[in-house]
Every structure is written in C-alpha cells, then in structure tokens.
Amino acid sequence: MKITDKIVEKHGLKPEEFTNIKKLLKREPNFLELGIFSAMWNEHCSYKSSRIHLKKLPTKGKQVIQGPGENAGIIDIGDDDAIVFKIESHNHPSYIEPYQGAATGVGGILRDVFTMGARPIAILNSIHFGSPEHPKTKSLLNGVVSGIGGYGNCIGIPTIAGETKFNETYNENILVNAMAVGHAKKDKIFYSKAKGLNKSVVYVGSKTGRDGIHGASMASAEFDENSEEKKPTVQVGDPFTEKLLMEACLELMKDNSIISIQDMGAAGLTSSSVEMASKGSLGIELELDKVPCREENMTPYEMMLSESQERMLIILEDKKEKEAKKIFDKWDLDFVVIGKTTDTNNLTLKFNNKIEGEIPIEALASKAPIYDRKWIKKKPTKTKFELKNLKKIKIEDALIKILSSPNHSNKSWVTNQYDQMVMCNTVQKSGSDAAIVRIHNKDKAIAVSVDSSANYCKSFPLTGGKQIVCENWRNLISVGAKPLAITNCLNFGNPENQEIMGEFAECLEGIKESCNFLNYPVVSGNVSFYNGTNKKNIYPTPVIGGVGLIKTLSTPMSHKFKKENSTLILIGKTFGHLEQSCFLKENYSIIEGMPPEINLLNEKNNGESLLKLIDKNLILSAHDISSGGLITALSEMTFTSDFGAKIYKPKKLTNLFKYFFGEDQARYILEIKTQNLTKVEKILKESNIYYENIGFTQENYFEIEGELKINTKDLFKINNQWYNNY
Amino acid sequence: MKSSVIVFPGSNCDRDVAVALEKMQFKNQMVWHKETKLPQSDLIVVPGGFSYGDYLRSGAIAGKSLIIDEVIKAANSGCLILGICNGFQILTETGLLKGTLLRNKNLRFINKDIHIKVLNNDTKFTNKYNNEQILKINIAHNEGNYFTNSNHLEELKKEKLIAFKYCNETGDINDDSNPNGSLENIAGIFNSNKNILGMMPHPERMVDEVLSNKDGVNLFSSLLK
Numbered sequence: 001m002k003i004t005d006k007i008v009e010k011h012g013l014k015p016e017e018f019t020n021i022k023k024l025l026k027r028e029p030n031f032l033e034l035g036i037f038s039a040m041w042n043e044h045c046s047y048k049s050s051r052i053h054l055k056k057l058p059t060k061g062k063q064v065i066q067g068p069g070e071n072a073g074i075i076d077i078g079d080d081d082a083i084v085f086k087i088e089s090h091n092h093p094s095y096i097e098p099y100q101g102a103a104t105g106v107g108g109i110l111r112d113v114f115t116m117g118a119r120p121i122a123i124l125n126s127i128h129f130g131s132p133e134h135p136k137t138k139s140l141l142n143g144v145v146s147g148i149g150g151y152g153n154c155i156g157i158p159t160i161a162g163e164t165k166f167n168e169t170y171n172e173n174i175l176v177n178a179m180a181v182g183h184a185k186k187d188k189i190f191y192s193k194a195k196g197l198n199k200s201v202v203y204v205g206s207k208t209g210r211d212g213i214h215g216a217s218m219a220s221a222e223f224d225e226n227s228e229e230k231k232p233t234v235q236v237g238d239p240f241t242e243k244l245l246m247e248a249c250l251e252l253m254k255d256n257s258i259i260s261i262q263d264m265g266a267a268g269l270t271s272s273s274v275e276m277a278s279k280g281s282l283g284i285e286l287e288l289d290k291v292p293c294r295e296e297n298m299t300p301y302e303m304m305l306s307e308s309q310e311r312m313l314i315i316l317e318d319k320k321e322k323e324a325k326k327i328f329d330k331w332d333l334d335f336v337v338i339g340k341t342t343d344t345n346n347l348t349l350k351f352n353n354k355i356e357g358e359i360p361i362e363a364l365a366s367k368a369p370i371y372d373r374k375w376i377k378k379k380p381t382k383t384k385f386e387l388k389n390l391k392k393i394k395i396e397d398a399l400i401k402i403l404s405s406p407n408h409s410n411k412s413w414v415t416n417q418y419d420q421m422v423m424c425n426t427v428q429k430s431g432s433d434a435a436i437v438r439i440h441n442k443d444k445a446i447a448v449s450v451d452s453s454a455n456y457c458k459s460f461p462l463t464g465g466k467q468i469v470c471e472n473w474r475n476l477i478s479v480g481a482k483p484l485a486i487t488n489c490l491n492f493g494n495p496e497n498q499e500i501m502g503e504f505a506e507c508l509e510g511i512k513e514s515c516n517f518l519n520y521p522v523v524s525g526n527v528s529f530y531n532g533t534n535k536k537n538i539y540p541t542p543v544i545g546g547v548g549l550i551k552t553l554s555t556p557m558s559h560k561f562k563k564e565n566s567t568l569i570l571i572g573k574t575f576g577h578l579e580q581s582c583f584l585k586e587n588y589s590i591i592e593g594m595p596p597e598i599n600l601l602n603e604k605n606n607g608e609s610l611l612k613l614i615d616k617n618l619i620l621s622a623h624d625i626s627s628g629g630l631i632t633a634l635s636e637m638t639f640t641s642d643f644g645a646k647i648y649k650p651k652k653l654t655n656l657f658k659y660f661f662g663e664d665q666a667r668y669i670l671e672i673k674t675q676n677l678t679k680v681e682k683i684l685k686e687s688n689i690y691y692e693n694i695g696f697t698q699e700n701y702f703e704i705e706g707e708l709k710i711n712t713k714d715l716f717k718i719n720n721q722w723y724n725n726y
Numbered sequence: 727m728k729s730s731v732i733v734f735p736g737s738n739c740d741r742d743v744a745v746a747l748e749k750m751q752f753k754n755q756m757v758w759h760k761e762t763k764l765p766q767s768d769l770i771v772v773p774g775g776f777s778y779g780d781y782l783r784s785g786a787i788a789g790k791s792l793i794i795d796e797v798i799k800a801a802n803s804g805c806l807i808l809g810i811c812n813g814f815q816i817l818t819e820t821g822l823l824k825g826t827l828l829r830n831k832n833l834r835f836i837n838k839d840i841h842i843k844v845l846n847n848d849t850k851f852t853n854k855y856n857n858e859q860i861l862k863i864n865i866a867h868n869e870g871n872y873f874t875n876s877n878h879l880e881e882l883k884k885e886k887l888i889a890f891k892y893c894n895e896t897g898d899i900n901d902d903s904n905p906n907g908s909l910e911n912i913a914g915i916f917n918s919n920k921n922i923l924g925m926m927p928h929p930e931r932m933v934d935e936v937l938s939n940k941d942g943v944n945l946f947s948s949l950l951k
Contacts, residue, residue, distance in 0.1 A: 146834070146835070149835050150835075153776075153835055153837075153866070153868075154736070154738075154776040154779065154780075155738065156738020156739070156775060156776075238779070239776075239779070240735070240736050240776060240778065240779025240780075240781070241779075243735070243736055243738070243776075244735055244736075330760075331735065332735065412838075415837075416834075416836055416837055416838050417834050417835045417836070417837070418835075418837060419835070419837045419866040420837055421837065421864050421866060421928070421931050421937070421938070422738055422739060422742065422774075422866065423741070423742065424741075424742040424745060424746075424930065424931055424934070424937060425937070426937060427936055427937060438936070438937075553936065556936070
C-alpha cells in the first residue's frame with residue numbers, strides 16, 4: 001500500500017514528523033510500520049510536548065525507591081514494605097463511552113501497579129463533569145461512577161477515596177483519572193527492563209481483539225462533532241479476567257522466573273515490547289501468528305495496535321516456561337511464547353515466517369520527537385467586585401447555598417456504589433480528608449488523597465499549581481499521616497496553543513516549588529493534553545494523588561467532632577481572601593481575581609506542628625480548611641457527629657463574610673480536650689504558629705454567636721439533598 | 727473447629743473471611759474450585775465476590791462447579807454451611823437454599839453499613855446473639871433483593887427460618903430500612919434443617935474495632951461450640 005499524505009494525517013502524524021520517520025528508517029515505512037510510529041509518537045505515549053517541563057520536577061528523596069519512568073512509582077514505608085502507586089487519565093474514552101472508558105481506566109492503572117509485584121490495596125479517582133444542567137452530564141456521571149465501581153467491586157479492591165466535581169468547562173470533555181495503590185515487599189519488585197539475549201517473550205492474559213485500535217492516538221487529539229464515531233477505539237473491560245491475571249502474576253512472582261514484565265496498556269503490544277527492549281538496549285522479535293486472537297483474520301497491524309485489556313508481556317528466565325505455564329493454566333489464562341530478545345536493536349515483526357516490519361527500537365523510543373513548544377506567561381488579573389456593593393445576604397443563607405451546591409454536597413450517592421470495605425483493611429473511607437488503609441497483618445497504615453483546584457489553576461496557574469500540592473499535603477496531615485510522595489495527572493487543553501502551554505508550564509513550576517519545599521517528590525504520573533472540543537479547552541486541571549504514612553495505627557484521626565465542650569483552635573492566619581472563592585461563585589456567580597497566596601514556610605510549619613500534636617495524642621479531631629472557608633469546614637466537622645459547635649465572633653477581622661468564607665491557605669481546625677489547651681498552646685507558641693481560640697463543641701447545634709444557630713441534623717440533611725434530587 | 731473456604735475464580739472475600747475465621751481460632755483451609763474432594767470440615771464457607779465474573783446470573787456458574795457437588799453432599803449430611811453475599815447467591819443456585827436474589831431495587835451496587843435484626847437466636851449460627859438484637863453491618867452487592875414464593879415465605883416464617891431482617895438503628899423493619907428491596911426485609915435465611923445459612927451482609931467485615939465494629943464476631947463464635 002502506498003502511504004499517502006492522507007494516510008499519514010489519519011495516523012495523527014504531522015508532515016514533518018513523517019519526513020523524520022523516513023530519515024530514521026532511511027526508507028518509506030510500510031503501513032504496519034506507520035501504524036507503529038503513530039502509536040509510539042503520539043502525545044499520550046511519547047510525552048513530546050511535556051517532557052522538557054516534567055524533567056524539572058523533583059523526583060528524588062530518601063523515601064523514593066523508584067521515580068517516574070517505570071510502570072508506577074515506589075516509596076519506602078519502613079520495614080520491608082514498599083508502596084507502589086500511580087494515577088492515570090482516561091478522559092477521552094470515558095467521554096465517548098462512559099462505563100467502559102472509566103472501567104478500563106481503573107483496570108489499566110491496576111495493571112501498572114501489580115506488574116511491579118505489588119498487590120493493589122486501594123483505588124482512588126478524580127472525576128470532573130460538565131455543568132449539572134448540561135444534557136449529557138447525568139448519563140456521563142451515571143456511566144462513569146458505575147464503570148469505576150463495576151471494575152473495582154468485581155476485582156475486589158476497595159475504591160476508598162476521590163473527588164467528584166462539576167464545572168461547565170468540562171461540558172464537552174469530562175475528566176476521569178484513576179489512581180491505584182499497591183503494597184509490595186522491597187526485595188520483590190519487578191521492572192520492565194529486558195535483560196539477556198534469546199530470552200523468551202511470553203504473552204499472557206486475555207486474547208487480542210480489534211478493540212481499542214488507535215486508542216492512544218485518539219486520546220492525543222481534540223474532539224469535534226464526530227467524536228461519537230470514535231466509539232470503536234474504546235476498549236472493553238473484563239475485571240474478572242484481570243482478577244485472574246493479577247492472581248496468576250502475583251503467584252508467578254513468588255519465585256525467580258521473571259526477568260522483566262510489562263502490561264499492555266496504551267498502544268498495546270507495540271508499546272510494551274518497545275519499552276522493554278528500549279530499556280534493556282536490546283532488540284525484540286515477535287512472531288505475530290502466535291498471538292492469541294479473539295477474532296478471525298486479524299492482521300499484524302491490528303494485533304500491534306489493539307488495546308484489548310488484561311494482557312501482559314513477560315520476559316522469562318531460561319527453562320522456566322513449564323512451571324510458569326502451569327500457573328497460568330490453573331487460572332485458565334493464555335500463556336504463549338511469541339518471541340525472543342535479540343541483539344539487533346530492532347523491533348522485528350514476523351507473520352507466517354515473513355518479516356512484515358522492522359524498525360530500530362531507538363527510532364520509536366529515544367528518537368521520538370520532543371518539542372519545546374512556545375508558551376506565554378499568565379498576567380495577574382485584577383478583580384472588579386467590591387464586597388460592599390454586592391446584594392446583602394445572611395450568613396446562614398450563604399452557607400446553605402454552598403452546602404447544597406453540587407460541588408460541596410455529600411457524595412455518598414457516588415461512594416456507596418463502590419465497595420470500600422473489601423480486603424478488610426479500610427480504616428477510613430471516602431468523605432474524610434484522606435482515606436486510610438492498613439497494611440495487611442501490620443499495625444501501620446497509609447493515608448491517601450486526590451485533589452485538584454481547577455478554578456485556582458485557571459486564574460493563576462503558578463499559584464494554582466503550588467496550592468494543589470499543599471492542599472493534598474494538608475489532607476494527609478489532617479489524618480495524622482506523614483506525607484511521603486505524590487503522583488500527578490496533568491489534564492490540560494491543546495499544547496499547540498501558547499496560552500495552554502503556558503498554563504501547563506506554570507502549573508508545573510508551582511507544583512515543583514511546593515514539592516521541593518515540602519520534600520514531597522513526584523514518583524509517577526501521566527499527562528493528558530488535547531482536552532477540549534472544537535478549540536474550547538478545559539481549565540488546566542492538574543490532579544495530585546498523595547500517599548502518607550501512619551507509623552502506628554492507634555486511634556485514626558478524623559474530622560468528626562468527638563466530644564462535648566472541647567476547645568476549638570484555628571491554626572494559620574485568616575486574611576479573608578474571597579477572590580476565586582466558592583462563596584462568590586455559589587452566591588453571586590462571580591469568578592474573579594487571584595487564588596489565595598501560598599506561603600510555603602507557614603504551610604510546612606503549620607502542617608508539621610499539627611503532626612507533632614497528633615503524635616502526642618493531643619488532638620481529638622482535625623480538619624483542613626479549603627474551598628468554602630472556615631464555616632464550611634466547621635459544618636463538615638458536625639456531619640455524622642453527635643456534636644455541633646459554638647463559634648465566637650471574630651476579634652480581629654471584622655467583616656464576617658471574609659472571616660468565615662475566606663479561602664486563605666495553610667489553616668486547620670483542631671478539636672482539643674480543654675484540659676490539654678495549655679500543652680497545645682505551648683507547642684504552637686514554640687513553633688511560632690499563629691492560632692486563635694474560636695469556640696467550643698456543644699450538643700445538637702452549629703452556632704455563631706449572634707449570627708446563626710442551626711440544628712446539625714438539619715445541616716447534614718441540606719448537605720445530602722442534591723444528589724438524591726438530581 | 728475445622729473450616730474450609732471455597733475459592734472460585736473471582737471470589738474476592740475469601741481472604742477476608744479466612745482472616746476472620748483464624749482470628750476466631752478456626753483451623754481453616756482454602757479449597758480451590760477445581761478440587762473434587764473437600765477436607766474434613768465442620769464448617770464450609772462460600773465467600774463473597776464475583777465467581778466466574780458473574781457475567782451470567784450471579785452464582786449461576788459456581789452453582790454448577792466441580793467442588794459444589796461436594797458442598798451439596800456435605801450439606802446433606804449435616805455439615806454447617808455459611809454463604810455470604812455471592813456465597814448466598816451460589817447456595818440459592820444450587821437449591822440448598824430456596825428463593826433467589828434479584829437486582830437491587832435502585833438498580834445500583836450498594837456498599838454501606840446498615841442494620842439488621844436477629845430473628846432467631848436458637849440456631850448453631852446465632853446462639854451468641856440475643857433475640858431481636860440489632861447489628862450494624864456492611865453490605866456490598868448488586869443483587870441482594872431476596873425473593874421467594876408465598877408458600878416458601880410461609881414456611882420461612884412458620885419454621886423460624888428467617889435469620890436476619892434489615893431494620894433501622896432502632897430496630898424498625900419497614901421500607902425505609904430496606905436497602906435493596908428484599909421481600910419483607912429479609913437479609914438472611916436458613917434451610918429447614920438450620921445447618922445452612924445464607925446472608926447478604928458481610929459478618930467478616932465486622933470483627934475488628936479498628937475497621938468497623940465487632941458485631942460479626944458472635945456469628946463465628948456461635949459456631950465454635
């Protein structure tokens with residue numbers, strides 16, 4: 001077949017990229033080879049627009065065993081335990097086919113984790129939908145939530161934390177990010193780097209079908225009005241087979257037969273084989289007629305580009321085939337030697353004993369294009385609103401508006417569809433600042449949280465990037481965990497647009513600053529560009545997934561009020577920052593100005609001191625203050641608790657709206673036994689921390705002196721209405 | 727006491743229930759679905775999960791598996807059998823328990839802590855509970871909506887074969903306290919010999935204060951005698 005310009009364009013390759021391919025090959029590629037280049041050189045697999053920026057992120061630390069570049073990142077949590085985790089996007093497929101798109105997003109990220117020898121112990125997600133009034137939102141929400149649940153529930157791994165948000169910026173391009181966390185033994189970690197010549201390359205798992213062909217290329221382009229036609233590029237998930245594959249792999253990993261292992265994710269057999277060979281500086285030869293196929297007459301092109309799920313590629317030590325096959329037979333899974341490692345440094349594809357394609361590995365990997373795209377800096381915006389000119393409202397009404405808004409409503413409609421308890425190690429579920437999972441058979445635990453602040457990132461990406469890392473850090477601190485490392489999922493619009501590329505570069509700069517200062521390295525992640533439809537780009541939405549360690553699990557820390565008559569302390573300074581706040585958005589539809597400033601020094605100091613107080617057992621409950629400000633955080637502390645609170649009128653900042661709804665950062669509310677107050681104050685003073693005594697807990701009512709008094713059960717009801725009426 | 731936990735491909739609460747049994751001092755063994763012989767056991771547990779993916783009808787394929795013939799034989803000779811969640815669905819597919827489990831009334835998967843009331847504490851499974859005791863317990867299922875014909879329902883009532891009913895915190899059994907649409911709020915039933923219990927809630931998730939509560943402990947300790 002003659003490769004025409006049209007065919008090149010259909011493969012998502014630019015004319016100059018095609019010229020480059022011809023140069024690298026020293027000839028025209030055939031159709032199969034072109035397909036392989038398109039799979040490896042697209043944005044999703046090559047990170048061509050993001051790579052030079054990603055390099056700036058801090059990725060090292062005493063706690064890091066493996067940083068970015070492998071299937072997932074790995075951190076040390078003491079003893080012989082390691083935590084393996086990563087987040088990944090499945091935005092494009094989920095918009096086209098919400099159930100399968102979301103389900104396979106979960107399946108894919110789980111494979112990344114168990115490929116490395118870890119048993120997955122938790123699933124998290126960050127899902128963003130368009131405005132609730134948009135005609136598609138309801139069915140997308142239903143499909144995505146049941147897809148996430150459908151996969152996790154069946155495979156038997158608890159889905160324990162996440163966020164569900166709505167914003168019209170996602171009307172035509174939703175976000176579905178899934179994160180998986182696994183536990184491994186430090187001396188039993190598996191990597192993808194091939195080693196040794198003439199080693200067997202084994203295909204295990206599901207058979208290959210025609211589903212998901214060109215999925216990665218689809219995910220590297222904007223949508224248009226014909227997006228629906230892309231349905232066949234979405235893969236179909238089979239959590240049952242993945243469960244078998246997981247158990248079989250973990251069983252095989254008990255002995256020493258695996259040299260390297262790689263899951264077949266985006267760009268399937270192509271990217272897995274190229275990755276293994278490239279890391280090992282070897283060649284790889286595949287006999288494609290041996291690939292187990294689900295459908296008849298599949299061509300080498302289809303086999304190499306299929307994204308059928310639940311498949312793995314393993315390079316085995318000599319003479320281990322028989323034993324290994326026995327394990328896969330037990331689990332009724334295919335196990336076929338389809339090739340070997342070679343010294344040619346080529347990807348060689350044979351079909352019926354004929355060479356159908358041959359490409360130097362480096363042309364697909366290290367020689368893939370890298371772009372330093374032009375970008376422009378965001379200018380600080382000035383705000384136009386003045387608080388005194390706005391229509392007068394009551395504090396109570398403003399609070400109710402926030403608590404009953406889609407973004408702040410209780411999410412149990414969502415989380416009740418996820419099995420959160422299976423594996424019997426879930427100490428704290430969704431709805432807390434961070435979820436807590438115990439390490440099996442030990443008395444230590446990890447805390448996990450995923451966070452994003454698209455509005456902040458849109459208004460000023462540098463601050464937004466900083467803020468989101470800090471918020472994630474705070475969430476782990478609030479449950480008494482020492483934050484160790486993060487994974488990030490960077491959801492952005494079209495990188496060929498200079499403003500969008502600027503949002504990316506500056507968000508990353510912000511993330512970098514916070515991570516550096518907080519010793520909170522990035523160990524894995526994923527970039528998703530081209531989120532938008534017909535030139536309308538989404539808000540920049542970096543999502544941060546953090547993991548922290550709770551060394552000894554005694555009483556887990558939560559944000560629920562525990563006792564009557566405890567003292568409530570607010571740590572961190574309140575300036576009353578209302579720009580970009582939830583208060584203005586929900587009550588006046590004003591989205592203006594700059595996000596709240598981040599002071600990393602205070603952030604670190606406040607967080608570490610709180611951790612000290614929790615370790616000394618001086619805190620009954622703790623909650624970080626985020627979107628919605630102090631009053632929203634206080635309300636949340638009354639939910640499902642038997643206690644409310646009475647809050648004094650502020651002594652310094654006299655504007656009540658600024659005081660109660662301001663979104664100043666680095667703040668926490670602490671509930672402490674009144675008799676412990678002096679001890680707590682002493683530690684706070686020694687650490688130079690600004691704090692205020694803001695009130696005390698009481699039965700039944702949430703009250704602000706002279707301003708409002710609401711029964712906490714009614715408040716909780718208000719918080720629960722939205723989803724049930726949607 | 728010796729127990730066996732049957733493991734189907736797709737079982738996912740097998741480890742959880744084994745941990746609970748061992749904690750309660752059972753000598754437990756895991757039994758793979760392709761086995762044709764059961765180890766000597768006083769109690770056989772059919773655990774929760776998605777046996778064979780449950781792509782057909784929940785429990786339908788497991789109900790025809792190799793090992794299940796042995797479970798049926800053991801049940802008929804009086805061995806104690808406990809089916810939890812998918813295990814309950816499987817036991818109804820084998821005919822060891824009558825009735826069936828339909829799709830939840832709201833057509834969604836439900837995972838949450840709910841309350842159940844002990845309706846008969848004069849059995850090997852429930853003797854450590856008080857009659858009418860209210861337990862807080864976790865459910866996690868797509869198909870937990872119990873249904874049976876009117877003759878069998880009469881029998882269940884007359885012979886006191888209803889083990890648990892869904893209720894609220896204060897013990898009221900009504901539509902509001904029925905999470906999945908089960909007939910008369912039924913959450914678990916016995917066979918007529920009362921050596922088989924099938925229940926949708928997960929007692930193995932309620933044996934550890936750090937995670938939840940200990941309301942499931944007495945189910946296992948009742949069996950220990």
